Amino acid sequence: MSSNKELQQRWLSKKGDVLLLLYDRWDDFGYKTRFPTLCRVNGEEVELGAIRILFDQQHASHTFLANLREQDWDGTFPIDDVNYISVPEEITFYEHLRDLLEPQDALDIARALRDASHLVFSLEDERAIQLVDTEGFRTSLQRERSSQNSFADGWRKLGGQELGVSDLQFTFRDTFDDLSELALKFVSRSPLPHDINVIIGPNGVGKSSALRQMIRAWIQPKPDHPELEGAHFDPRPNLSQLVAVSYSPFERFPVDTDDEPTLEKALKDKGIYRFFGFRGRHLSQNTRRPTSIRNSLAVPRTNACLSLIQCLVDDRRYSTIKAWANKLRTLEKVLSSAIDFDTAAVKLQQDAELGEIIGDDPFDEAQVFKLNTIGADGEEQLERYVAISPGDDVINIAALQKHADLEGGVAFFRDGNRVELSSGQRLFCYIVVNVLGVMRRNSLVVVDEPELFLHPTLEIQFVSMLKQLLRTYGSKALVATHSVVTVREVPSRCVHVFENTDDGLRITNPPFETFGGDVQRISSYVFGDRAVSKPHEAWLKDLLRQHGTANAVIEELDEDLNEEIIIQLNAMERGKW
Structure with missing residues (x-):
């Protein structure tokens, strides 16, 4: 534990590996538990991030440790006869150490710092469990989304297990002002890819609204906040962050956590929510400090x-x-x-x-x-x-x-020359x-209407790209779209069709397999377009009335026909279309 540069240099001058805890005045509702770190392993400095440490019946952890130093504590962990627990701000904290050191050495460090996840879930340590059930743990060590993720899954990472996003259950306020449930399916034994779930349906069914409520429920640390109007996850998802993407000119997603008015106090970890679109905070070229929100x-x-x-x-x-x-x-x-x-x-x-x-x-x-x-x-x-x-x-x-x-x-x-991009490529x-x-790791990427500026080929490449990124980083995605091209790349249990009915909003999965399925069949199920009169069909019916038979129309149109129109004309003549 170190609070000044002279003391830091004294520790860093020692041979061998070292992990230093530094001083930070960050205040979490009256609790000061945050320690940035300096780490050296095998002579190389490693950026581990910060860690929060809570001591039994203490609000200011650094002050408590400073008092121990005055009582001849030598500054090394573990501290005998003291009850405390810790949670790193990022789950990669111990993942780093496991790859740099022997797994047992990383586990020894976690035990010395009394990592809450390891003590509670792996060892069922009673003293740690008591501290987890305190105000300090809830308001400080679990205030940030990334810290919640570290506590929920850190014990698995310390044990060498692979992590992944679980199925998510989200309740939201629909267009009928009722509460509806959206069950996202990311976990499956099927070989089909389940990394992406899709929301699809006609305009006006509330797809974007559901996403907006999901974002607010994720940012807001209090799930029962009255302004969320009942929108909540159940249980809280094992995510490290939520990334939202929308290049619609009509979107109204928060641009960052500071853009969420229901927060009582700013979050330390700004990265738990990121937004990308045409709106954002202006950054000064000189100071790089964010200022007002602009659309540009x-x-x-x-x-x-x-x-x-x-x-x-x-x-x-x-x-x-x-x-x-x-x-x-x-x-x-x-x-x-x-x-x-x-x-x-x-x-x-x-x-x-x-x-x-x-x-x-x-x-x-x-x-x-x-x-x-x-x-x-x-x-x-x-x-x-x-x-x-x-x-x-x-x-x-x-x-x-x-x-x-x-x-x-x-x-x-390319070859030293700048490549000019189309708007879709850009x-x-x-x-x-x-x-x-x-x-x-463990991100949820929320994308609203990616097809707005992408032609069908780029749409397919977008889905392919998304699958690759998600697979690489153990993350998942939720896409709201009107594109059946996108739906065709997703299994039916991951497709959520929104439909307004006389009884309210209905959310269903297609009764047939959509992965690699027929685009017309998907479109007919989602949008009911067989019941919608299409201009080309009305034109064909007029020709059929004029010429009397399908063969006569086919002979008239000759080379201007394709197979689908020939089938339609014959079906129309028989009254089957």
Whole structure:
């Protein structure tokens, strides 16, 4: 335990592995339990994140430990004759240690820090169970979603088990002002992919509203908050974060946790909810501080730039975790299905010093693309882009974050030339880069109407991309759509059809297998379009009345016919259509 730099350096100067707990004044409703950490393993510094420690009948954990130091405690854990429990802010805390050390060594550290998940679920430690049933545990150690996930599943990770998102049960207020239940199916013994669930139905049945309520219920730490109007998960899902994506001009999802008015106090872990669309907080180019919320084409460009840099950050941070996939390599693999490119890059501000970002070695300038363009003032100017590539260990990330032109977005280069993207490719890029940049283990990705700017081929590639990302990071997705192309990629038990009836909202699964199914059959079941008069059918019926027989119409149209119309004409003649 350390509270000043001199003491930190004294501990870090010692040989061997060390884990230091640092001081933090963060206050959780009167409890101060948070400790950022410094960790060194095999001579390398490792970023583990923070941990919260609660001592029996204590509100300020750091003050309590400082008093113990004055009573000759040497500052090492475990602390004899003291009852305490801890919960790391991220479940990767011990996953890191398990990959860097022997599994037993990581378990010994968890026991020294009296990890609540291990003590309660694996050892059934009575003293730990008593502390779990306290106000301090509920309001501080379990205030953040990621900490809840660490407590719920940390014991499994310490035991070497693989984790995954369970089935989810969500109750929401429907368009009839009644409470309806949505049962999401992610777990199955079937070989068919269950990573994605789909909500589909006509306009006006409340698909987007259900998603919006789900987001608010996830952000809000008190499930019985009156403004949630009964919307809740049962039980609380084992998620680490919820990522929402909507590029509809009419969406009204919260842009971040600070945009949720029902929260009584700001959350420390802002990453438990992330939103990507055309709305977002404006970021100052100089301070990088978020300000007011705006609706702008610059928002998705800024988000994509930040997310691409975050992929580089995560690749370096989690490089020691064997099971954690390389995000930049995944990015290249996924985007190559829609874009022909060699590398993705970030635009630099005009006054950025290259040496500060990539060093002074001229060889490193191969990482830089230079383009002559005409500026807003009509003058010629030089644009510079830094390539963000898998395995890169040259870029100074802090300098790149400082000097990146955020509103320049992400650029793609092929053979040294910039690749121009269509609007659909650009949106596809935004979704992939943003989701991958923020992706954690056990995430739920909520996507509203992805087909708005994607043609059918990109829709299929979008679903394929989503499946790959979810599988790689042990996460799941919920997609609200009108697209039967998307439904065809999902098993029927994962398809939830919303329908307004005289008795209220009805949610059903198709009675036939939708995975790889017939698009017309899916469309007819979901939208009832056989009962809707189609313009081309009315035109065919007029021709049939004019010519008398189906054969006469077929002879008249000749080469302008396809097989489906021939079948329809013959069926119409027999009164079967």
